[in-house]
Amino acid sequence: MKRRTGLISLLIVCMLAVTACGSASPAANPSSAPAAASESPLPSSDATMDELQPEPGAELVYWDKKDAFSEYAVQEFEKKYNVKVTLEEVMFWETVGRLITDGPAGTGADVFVAGADQLGPNVNSGLFLPNDYFAEETTNISVKSALDAVTVDGILYGYPRNIESFMMYVNKDIVKDAKLDTWDDLKAFAKKYNDIPNNKYGLFYETNNLLYNYSFMAGYGAYIFGNNGTDKNDIGLNNEGAVKGMEFYRSLKEILPVASSDLTEDVKVSLFEQGKVGIILDGIWNLGRYKSLPFEVGIIQMPKMPGGVDPKPYASVPAYFVSSYSKYPNASKLFAHFMTTKEMQLKNYEMRGVLPAYAGIENDEKLESDDIIQVFAKHVANAEMLPVIPEVQYFFQNITPVLEQIWNGADIRSTLDKAVADMKANIAAAQ
Amino acid sequence: MEKRSIIELRRPFLSGCRTSAVLSVLVMGAGQLNNRQYGKGIALMLLHLAGLYVAIAKLPHAVWALVTLGETSARLEKVGKVYQQVIGDHSIYLLVEGLIMIFLMFLLLAVYVLNIRDAYRCARLREEGMPLHTFRQTLHFLLDYRFPQIAIAIPVLGILFFTVMPIVFMILLAFTDFTRSHMPPAQLINWHGLETFRDIFRLRVWSETFYGVTLWTLLWAVASTLTCFAAGFVIALAVQQKDIRFKKFWRTIFILPYAIPLFVSTLILRNVFNGQFGPVNDYLELMGFGRVPWLSDPEWAKLTLVLVNMLLGFPVIMLMIIGVLSTIPGDMYEAADIDGADGLQKLRLITFPTVMYTMMPILIMQFVANINNFNVIYLLTGGNPVNGNYQFAGHTDILITWLYKLSMEQGQYNFASVIGIFIFVLLSGFAVWSIRRTKSFKEERL
Numbered sequence: 001m002k003r004r005t006g007l008i009s010l011l012i013v014c015m016l017a018v019t020a021c022g023s024a025s026p027a028a029n030p031s032s033a034p035a036a037a038s039e040s041p042l043p044s045s046d047a048t049m050d051e052l053q054p055e056p057g058a059e060l061v062y063w064d065k066k067d068a069f070s071e072y073a074v075q076e077f078e079k080k081y082n083v084k085v086t087l088e089e090v091m092f093w094e095t096v097g098r099l100i101t102d103g104p105a106g107t108g109a110d111v112f113v114a115g116a117d118q119l120g121p122n123v124n125s126g127l128f129l130p131n132d133y134f135a136e137e138t139t140n141i142s143v144k145s146a147l148d149a150v151t152v153d154g155i156l157y158g159y160p161r162n163i164e165s166f167m168m169y170v171n172k173d174i175v176k177d178a179k180l181d182t183w184d185d186l187k188a189f190a191k192k193y194n195d196i197p198n199n200k201y202g203l204f205y206e207t208n209n210l211l212y213n214y215s216f217m218a219g220y221g222a223y224i225f226g227n228n229g230t231d232k233n234d235i236g237l238n239n240e241g242a243v244k245g246m247e248f249y250r251s252l253k254e255i256l257p258v259a260s261s262d263l264t265e266d267v268k269v270s271l272f273e274q275g276k277v278g279i280i281l282d283g284i285w286n287l288g289r290y291k292s293l294p295f296e297v298g299i300i301q302m303p304k305m306p307g308g309v310d311p312k313p314y315a316s317v318p319a320y321f322v323s324s325y326s327k328y329p330n331a332s333k334l335f336a337h338f339m340t341t342k343e344m345q346l347k348n349y350e351m352r353g354v355l356p357a358y359a360g361i362e363n364d365e366k367l368e369s370d371d372i373i374q375v376f377a378k379h380v381a382n383a384e385m386l387p388v389i390p391e392v393q394y395f396f397q398n399i400t401p402v403l404e405q406i407w408n409g410a411d412i413r414s415t416l417d418k419a420v421a422d423m424k425a426n427i428a429a430a431q
Numbered sequence: 432m433e434k435r436s437i438i439e440l441r442r443p444f445l446s447g448c449r450t451s452a453v454l455s456v457l458v459m460g461a462g463q464l465n466n467r468q469y470g471k472g473i474a475l476m477l478l479h480l481a482g483l484y485v486a487i488a489k490l491p492h493a494v495w496a497l498v499t500l501g502e503t504s505a506r507l508e509k510v511g512k513v514y515q516q517v518i519g520d521h522s523i524y525l526l527v528e529g530l531i532m533i534f535l536m537f538l539l540l541a542v543y544v545l546n547i548r549d550a551y552r553c554a555r556l557r558e559e560g561m562p563l564h565t566f567r568q569t570l571h572f573l574l575d576y577r578f579p580q581i582a583i584a585i586p587v588l589g590i591l592f593f594t595v596m597p598i599v600f601m602i603l604l605a606f607t608d609f610t611r612s613h614m615p616p617a618q619l620i621n622w623h624g625l626e627t628f629r630d631i632f633r634l635r636v637w638s639e640t641f642y643g644v645t646l647w648t649l650l651w652a653v654a655s656t657l658t659c660f661a662a663g664f665v666i667a668l669a670v671q672q673k674d675i676r677f678k679k680f681w682r683t684i685f686i687l688p689y690a691i692p693l694f695v696s697t698l699i700l701r702n703v704f705n706g707q708f709g710p711v712n713d714y715l716e717l718m719g720f721g722r723v724p725w726l727s728d729p730e731w732a733k734l735t736l737v738l739v740n741m742l743l744g745f746p747v748i749m750l751m752i753i754g755v756l757s758t759i760p761g762d763m764y765e766a767a768d769i770d771g772a773d774g775l776q777k778l779r780l781i782t783f784p785t786v787m788y789t790m791m792p793i794l795i796m797q798f799v800a801n802i803n804n805f806n807v808i809y810l811l812t813g814g815n816p817v818n819g820n821y822q823f824a825g826h827t828d829i830l831i832t833w834l835y836k837l838s839m840e841q842g843q844y845n846f847a848s849v850i851g852i853f854i855f856v857l858l859s860g861f862a863v864w865s866i867r868r869t870k871s872f873k874e875e876r877l
Contacts, residue, residue, distance in 0.1 A: 126617025259727035
């Protein structure tokens with residue numbers, strides 16, 4: 001009996017403890033949040049007609065890389081609008097993933113940077129607040145393709161910051177003045193330079209990465225989704241162009257005779273830094289790293305493929321987004337807009353060396369003298385942006401394995417056909 | 432007369448232990464009050480009121496939340512020039528909220544049942560003339576004699592709400608359509624029953640991956656456990672030989688791989704085994720052998736994994752076996768020597784059985800752990816080389832890495848939780864079944 005009494009009192013204690021925990025749990029938030037969200041903006045909506053004012057007492061959390069530029073920008077913004085901004089280091093490829101869990105819990109960012117390719121798959125779940133108030137201004141200054149990359153179903157979501165893609169880096173000590181106008185020239189150069197037992201290569205890059213290799217397919221006319229990347233039922237990844245592109249891709253094996261899973265990024269970077277590789281493909285974001293090498297690193301445009309066709313790389317746009325969980329949407333929008341004004345984009349270029357996303361950069365005097373940016377701008381001019389419809393995730397899932405199979409000698413036509421069939425099945429299953 | 436009145440006073444207003452129990456069924460604590468245990472009775476009654484309040488105010492919402500997973504989804508509304516997010520029901524939070532409520536209700540139910548039992552027993556004790564504890568006495572009794580239970584209740588509650596509840600939550604996800612293309616807050620999650628289970632077994636792409644990955648997982652667990660054990664055993668025997676000199680030195684050398692964090696050594700080994708640029712193949716080539724596709728050929732990649740796991744895992748086994756070897760009395764070997772046994776016989780009849788007696792449960796734990804050996808696989812091959820016939824998995828993916836890819840990379844949360852349930856069943860089945868069969872579990876002597 002005594003034991004029972006003990007247990008009962010014990011459970012009472014526990015119950016109290018648990019109920020105390022329960023009421024404080026995040027579960028209580030969703031019920032209280034809507035009230036706050038739906039009431040507070042309404043009175044201010046009259047004010048927004050004239051000029052967007054930050055909410056009184058607004059404090060923003062901002063996710064980006066913690067470096068000189070973001071700290072400078074935060075300072076400038078705080079000075080101008082008198083709104084406190086806390087910068088937290090979350091890299092742009094992980095912001096959306098964190099917001100999915102942190103947003104509803106109330107600990108997420110108000111403004112964050114994300115690749116535009118993250119927008120499509122996640123816009124369905126309502127994480128992003130559209131770029132409404134500043135839509136006109138953003139549209140006026142930005143490059144068309146960058147705008148398309150942050151627009152879903154006709155609604156503009158992002159504030160494009162810069163344009164990113166990969167580049168062809170050359171080690172000038174090795175390449176010297178070799179002719180590199182076409183891929184045949186490049187192959188000739190590589191064949192002359194290759195010294196495989198000593199791990200010296202004319203060209204080196206990851207052959208199992210779609211980022212680089214989709215360029216060849218797209219150059220010959222393959223496309224991910226038809227109708228400017230909006231028709232999920234029209235997949236152009238097994239058409240004639242795709243097959244031709246993959247044939248060309250496999251022809252690179254004669255100058256890079258290595259199993260594709262051995263061609264890793266680690267190896268690429270270390271061989272290039274040791275001065276053993278003439279040409280690599282790598283992201284523009286690694287430019288700073290390569291500039292400080294003991295030999296001179298240059299940048300060239302991708303050569304023409306057989307038939308005089310330019311490869312068509314895809315590019316992405318890191319952009320600012322406002323979280324739909326933000327308690328201070330107005331201040332957040334002001335901040336996102338402030339970060340993407342022409343001045344700030346130029347500042348970003350100066351401090352980080354990235355290509356701004358506003359139109360008319362070719363004629364900008366500050367950028368004109370920068371050879372690298374000029375070459376890169378031409379490269380991007382050939383580029384296409386990734387489609388923004390959510391189904392674009394299936395492109396990566398299903399086509400990435402194809403590369404390794406084809407590199408290892410699989411039949412191109414049937415491998416592509418199967419991958420596209422799988423992709424269609426996945427899209428259908430997700431409905 | 433006086434004595435009688437005390438007994439009179441002690442007797443409940445309504446006599447009979449059944450009555451007290453029935454009173455407690457009606458209202459928690461009423462039976463205790465009837466037994467004249469006022470403090471306890473009032474505490475329980477307060478709890479009853481609190482429970483009643485929660486049951487009326489919160490339970491319907493929780494049941495609604497669990498059944499529907501929300502009815503209005505969040506949406507954007509344009510007010511003037513600006514969009515506003517109108518926040519709706521967040522299915523995942525509703526699910527968690529509902530689960531917490533249900534768990535609380537079960538706790539309350541447990542208290543309720545105990546309360547009836549307590550009322551009944553106390554009443555019966557009174558009828559037998561035993562004095563009952565006063566409230567103060569009960570509290571003292573609790574602190575003095577039931578302290579361990581109180582202390583253990585906290586971790587138990589922790590386990591209930593931080594381990595059991597998430598598992599139930601995960602299991603429930605398998606019956607929903609929660610995927611990245613179907614995610615709150617803008618979309619509601621729906622129950623869709625056994626559809627995901629059916630898909631895994633019926634759709635060819637899924638079932639092929641599922642069977643293939645499961646088979647490799649089991650093969651991998653067996654192979655990696657056995658190789659680690661064999662290597663550890665052989666090296667322990669070698670190091671412990673009588674004629675071996677510098678024993679400490681050898682032991683230190685062999686424990687070194689264990690001293691480096693597994694994470695680091697695996698990432699290094701990934702480059703060491705690179706088919707084109709790794710030093711292993713360079714040496715092989717120098718010695719006149721061809722290059723081996725360590726990580727790029729599916730079969731070789733699997734072999735490499737087992738090999739690397741053996742390299743990383745044998746030191747622990749070796750140390751354990753050295754420990755076991757030192758417990759074998761030397762006179763057993765001397766007796767064997769006198770009987771004319773050779774080395775192999777001694778190994779087979781003395782050393783091996785003794786080692787196995789201690790090592791069997793450890794081996795089984797290792798086997799179970801290897802089924803879930805995420806690190807080595809994910810860091811060394813990442814599941815590659817790719818397999819065009821698999822759904823989001825490569826040739827060397829085991830169930831747990833496939834689960835990781837499904838949830839973290841592909842956002843197929845419902846499929847991932849089906850795999851999670853399967854791993855759970857597999858592991859618990861193996862663990863319980865095989866540990867119960869070992870001799871040391873039965874506490875039998877050799």
